Amino acid sequence: MLQSLLIANRGEIACRIIRTARRLGIRTVAVYSDADADALHVRSADEAVHIGPSPVRESYLLGDRIIAAAKSTGAQAIHPGYGFLSENAQFAQAVIDAGLIWVGPNPSSITAMGLKDAAKTLMQAAGVPTTPGYLGDDQASERLKAEADAIGYPVLIKAVAGGGGKGMRKVDAAADFADALLSCQREAASSFGNDQVLLEKWVTNPRHIEVQVFGDSHGNVVHLFERDCSLQRRHQKVIEEAPAPGMDEDTRTAICQAAVRAAKAVDYVGAGTIEFIADGSEGLRADRIWFMEMNTRLQVEHPVTEEITGQDLVEWQLRVASGEPLPRRQEDLSINGWAMEARLYAEDPIRGFLPSIGTLETFELGEGCRIDTGVQQGAVISPFYDPMIAKVIAHGPTRDAARETLTAALDDTAIWPLRTNAGFLVKALEHPDFVAARLDTGLIGREGDALMPPARPDDEALADAAIALVEADGLSGFRLNAPLKREARFLLDGAAITVTFDPRQGEAQDDKDDVLVAQGGQVWRLAPWRVAGVSGGGASDGAILSPMPGRIIAVAVVAGDSVTKGQKLVTLEAMKMEHSLTAPFDGTVAELNAAEGGQVSEGTLLVKIDKAD
Incomplete structure (x- = not known):
């Protein structure tokens, strides 16, 4: 058995490997970037080596630095985990050539x-x-278009070196092929350094x-x-x-x-x-x-x-x-028996599943399941890596038993202030088609709106939170002959709401001047109207803001252009994915602050649209 092992990865999978290695008595070595200096996998390993700045191309994708770290620490073997260099044959061969053991094929x-x-x-x-499909070396766009036409739509464009859903586009009609191909090739080149694609027939009910x-x-x-x-x-x-x-x-x-x-x-x-x-x-x-x-x-x-x-x-x-x-x-x-796993991401389903970054001030996961994670409360979710923060795994004697256990654990999850997909996962697990195992890869695409978590807690949860807020403010006492019901105005995610409540009942978690309301995997902050303000701006008034830090990879308009609702304006690359920002209504591009190749911060005004008369 090996005596020492370097894990050429980060986050959840690095922690997972360390856990088994420790049980087997194997000394572990972690590697880390600037962003991961205080990460859980670094603190869990017996030794850790810094390998570079936060971007993956300057740290986790530098095979020579990883091999050097293994040799300097006396590690016998390198485990690549998944992603990063795990399927890089050149890196695997370099590990072997360096006299180390490659934990892989x-x-x-x-x-x-x-x-x-x-x-x-x-x-x-x-x-x-x-x-059935096209596997040829001829990658000319004209040839690929002709092959797609011959296969018949819909077709699937796939990066030949792809994985993880990146570099893949479904094309429903011939008129959409050129744009989908360009986007697919661009994402493939960025993610895998290879823009070659293949075509496959789209399978019905896949x-x-x-x-x-x-x-x-x-x-x-x-x-x-x-x-x-x-x-x-x-x-x-x-x-x-x-x-x-x-x-x-x-x-x-x-x-x-x-x-x-x-x-x-x-x-x-x-x-x-x-x-x-x-x-x-x-x-x-x-x-x-x-x-x-x-x-x-x-x-x-x-x-x-x-x-x-x-x-x-x-x-x-x-x-x-x-x-x-x-x-x-x-x-x-x-x-x-049966097992189910849900991938818990720091992302906001209500905002198009945009990644959510920041500090996990509250990180509470439900009980009864196996949890594989690489973070703890207080950890920082950065914009440099995949936003998955945990895998929640349930096992039971039957499919229904496993599903119910997983649903309950996600329902009890409370994470703040980052947004997560926990509420979305609960909705998916409870959807009638999933419950009945009527499955296909298009289920979420068809039922997306039905799977969205609620925009606000129900009235009972709001009443409990209102009571906690009033009590925290020292206004909780009630007098003889006082009314049993009271009304109060609060802010919920910046929107004013009125809550009717009985001050004699209820409970919620007090968070300084505010209250966190957790329900169905979702978390909201309820704040007294007197201490909170409403932030202005946003797509509703034509201001298109960058939803996260990233790089502008395409600008589809110029100042003065007329645009229609839903028209693509700017494409942003962040968290290893492309995000299209579109016009919220018909109008004119009044202001353009986006340039291809530019780096932008969250909240940066990229485009201003004046609404058409």
Whole structure:
């Protein structure tokens, strides 16, 4: 077994790896950027090494600095986690060339599966069914457009080096193809340093089914059953579960055996995931499931597999990297119960899921679930990294039991002042289609409005908060013959509201002069009208402000242009994603303060629109 390990990652996955390594008696080394100097993974490791400034291209993506940190601390091996350099074959080879152990697949396997077009060709040769599409080297926009026309719309444009939902665009009509291609290529180049794309036929009623595979250096390959990751928003997984609802044993055998064949075709060693797209219009059937891609690393959603199999996949990784055979044979593995995982993000669903940055003054997660996180109360969520702050994982004897446990934990979550998607997750878990396992990757897109958390707490919660505010102000006493009901005016997120309440009942959390109201995973601050002010500005008066710090990558208008409601004005790149800012109404560009390539701060006025008469 390894004696020392450097984790070339940060946040939740670094903490997750450290936890297993400590249990196995392995010394751990963390790396960190300026922004992560006081991060939980840094404080959890036995040793930590600073590797550069906050941007990932100046720290976590610098393989030479990471290797140097491993050698200077005497680490035997490097675990890449997921994201960053985890699927970079050149980095994996550099680790091996430096005399260190790479906790991952052979570089040749990463290369074989790293480009989606080449991987699909390889899978076809191995007898693994693949989705119809275009995999050619000719990347001219005219050729890609012609191929898309031939496939038939809708089609999916995918970055060949992509992952995590980035560099992907669904195109519904030929007229939309050129703009979608340009946006996809630009995002792919920014995220992966490779703007090459492939095309796939968009599958009707698509379900995302993936199989966890594991290989060792002794030629053994097993699967640990499937996961369903169909609940997605813009190709980003939101809630994952294992096993897949509606999966019969014959179909499970077929898909899992295909996954093992795929892994064997590239002599796979370590943890990997074979991702399939299924046409769920007639239920899950072996002849309607096609290979999409292989992720040559540990997945974000690996905990649901751990929960139903009772296996620690990080321990498996470390044992295989040490040269040991797989801890279990295929016949030793079985499914126990059901597991679900929700990804808790610092983002605001009501504001288009924009990332929320700042200090976690309140960070309280519900009970009854496994929590994988890389932050604690008081931590700072910066604009430099992915905004996921925790994974909440429930396990139960049935799907309903796991879903109810997960819902209850998210319902009891209270985080402030950052906004989170907890309320959105609660709504998704309670949606009738999800409850009935009527799943496909378009569910959130279709039901988006129904999944939005409420804009304000209900009257009972507001009354409780009003009582707490009045009591905190020393006005809580009631006299004989005084009215039983009282009215008070307060500010809720800057909007004035009137609350009717009984001053003899109720409770809420007092936060200095204000009260935090938590309900359904959402948190609001209720402030007395006398001490709070209403901030002006915003899209309602035509002022388009930057919703977060970022870089302007496209400006679609000039001063004096006439614009229509919903027209794209500026594209901002932040938190590794593109965000389009659009016109709130018909009008004229009266002021333009955005230039391509410019860096902007949160709240910066980018465009001012004068409303049309």
